[in-house]
Structure formats: structure tokens, C-alpha cells
Amino acid sequence: MALSGFKKLFRGLSRTRESLTTSLQSLVGNRPVDEETLEDLEVDLLTADLGPTLTREVVDALRQRARKGSLSTADLRPALRELLLDGLRNGAPGNDVERQAGRPHVVFVVGVNGSGKTTTIGKLAARERSAGRSVMMVAADTFRAAAIDQLQRWAERSGSDFISQREGADPASVVFDGLQAAKARGTDLVLVDTAGRLHTKANLMAELEKLTRVARKVIEGAPDEVLLVVDATTGQNGLNQARTFTQAATLTGVVLTKLDGTAKGGVTLGIHREVGIPVRMVGVGEGLDDLLQFDAEAFVDGLLGTGQEER
Ligand SMILES: Nc1nc2c(ncn2[C@@H]2O[C@H](COP(=O)(O)OP(=O)(O)O)[C@@H](O)[C@H]2O)c(=O)[nH]1
Ligand SMILES: [Mg+2]
Secondary structure, three states, rough: OOOHHHHHHHHHOOHHHHHHHHHHOOOOOOOOOOOHHHHHHHHHHHHHOHHHHHHHHHHHHHEEEEEHHOHHHHHHHHHHHHHHHHHHHHHOEEEEOOOOOOOOOEEEEEEEOOOOHHHHHHHHHHHHHHHOOOOEEEEOOOOOHHHHHHHHHHHHHHOOOOEEEOOOOOOOHHHHHHHHHHHHHHHEEEEEEEEEOOOHHHHHHHHHHHHHHHHHHHHOOOOOOEEEEEHHHHHHHHHHHHHHHHHOOOOOEEEEEEEOOOOOOOHHHHHHHHOOOOOOEEOOOOOOOEEEEHHHHHHHHHOOOOHHHHO
């Protein structure tokens, strides 16, 4: 039987949860929270890569309550849950980008090499196809022939159209071709796979601007979304990637991949809070249905081991 989204998320977050809840686990009995407990918790939060801003916010708030004498060890986990959810609400708005009727919805997928862009495109396409909508994949990562072939296999697997040119072709030219074809065919969703090997910020910015200019020549207002894909296993490095990409492009959302098997899943919250781009989806495996819509409550529950009974 297929696992429910929450079970998959819960399982995927197990290593992060173990590392995050070490200090909570060791609390026996019910007593007032002391400074040592807060310091242990702070280390756990930083180790799980929640990032300094969110960690400081959360620990400071808990410390204030502890000083007033209104925080016992039994309250710690529910208090932490509320504070993390508050932190997320203060981070970035999480609304989905609306689709315009009568023209293809265009999504650029960006991120460093190996972060999981092509795989995420495959999963997104599968989801869209099973909802009965048409998809086109555009192979604008032209650096290696293998990357183009990999995208083509995902197109075949998901029943999506596929547009590519030869290895080394100008990505902007592939985007132009792809969008023209999508417009002519009335495709619902266009997923553009881009290259992640752009060494400097200026270089990255220039490349993304060029792809945007070309896309707009074909479809007014394109791209509708620019999704940044970040490998969660890279922890704080992923946070830095998110910062660089926000400076180079107007991102509409982040996808955190490889949450399965990492203890650094807290970076998902860190990016949301510190970089201010909403996390839209999380990847919890290599399969077609291993992409989950981001849900702040489910995520925090998965991190803390709270609330799992109700689902
Ligand atoms: N475990 C796991 N592996 C993933 C996930 N997403 C992608 N991968 C793997 O990460 C590797 C790089 O992915 P790819 O899509 O080629 O990255 P790209 O270079 O950004 O296009 C591949 O081996 C994928 O199977 C995920 O959510 N979980
Ligand atoms: Mg790729």
C-alpha cells in the first residue's frame, strides 16, 4: 500500500528528528526549564541546520518564558512547536502561484548541479499528468548530453512532451523553441530544466535574465514561477545557495530535496525564515511520487515527533 504523504514525510524526517530531539528526549520528570537545557536545545537546533536567526528567535522566546518561571520541561515540546510555526508565518507567504487561463504556465527550475532539478521536474510532471493536464519539458541544461537524456527519460516515464537541442546549444534558444511549441500545442505546464554550473553571481544573473527575456518574447509574463531546488543534505551551504539565487533572480519558491536520510532537514525552515522565499515542496525519495507539497504544520510535527497520532 502506498504511504500517505504525512507518513512519508515523517519517515523522511527521522534522522533530523532524532538529532533535533536528543535534548528533549533526555528530559525526565517535570521540572522548570533551566539554562543548561536551553543551551542543549540551542545546539540541537543549530545542528539540525535551522539556521542562526530562527534558532535565536526560538531559544530567546523560550528563555523569557523560563525566566518568568512559566516553562516546565513538559511544556517544552509544545512551546517549541508553536514558536517554529510562528517563525514560519513570519518568514514568507506560502500561497501557490495562480495559473493564467488560455496559455501555458511556465516554470523555470534552477539550482546548483546535483541538487535534484531534473528529478523534481520528473515528479512534478507525473503529478500534473495524473491530474489530466499536459506537460512539456524543456532541456535548457545543455552542458552534458547525459543531462538531456536523463530529462528525456523522465518525459517518457511521465507521458510529457520533450523539447531539446544538441549538447552545448544555447539554452535561450532551447527555451525559445520549447515555449513556441508549447504555445502552439496549448500545453498546460512547461517545465524548464536549467544548468547549475554558473560560476559567478553575475554570470548566473546574466544567464537567467537572458532566459527570461527570451521566454517573454514568446509568452507575455513568463516565467510564472522560478523554483529553486536545494539539496537539504548540504545544510547551511544550501542556505547560502538560496541567498545567491535570490540575488540573481526573482524566486517564487524553493523545493528542498533529499530530506530522506539527512539529519539537516531543519534547513528547510531556515531557508523559509532567513531567506524569505516560501518552501513549496519537499523531496523525500527518488520515486515519481516522492514529492510532497510543503505543509508547515506537518513539517514541524515531523521534526518534533508531535501530532502524528491524528494523521
Ligand atoms: N534520496 C533522494 N534522492 C534524490 C531526491 N531528489 C533527487 N535525488 C537524487 O539526486 C541526484 C541528482 O539529481 P538530479 O535531478 O540529476 O539533479 P540536477 O543536477 O539538479 O538535475 C540523483 O541521483 C537523484 O536521484 C530526493 O528527494 N531524495
Ligand atoms: Mg539535471
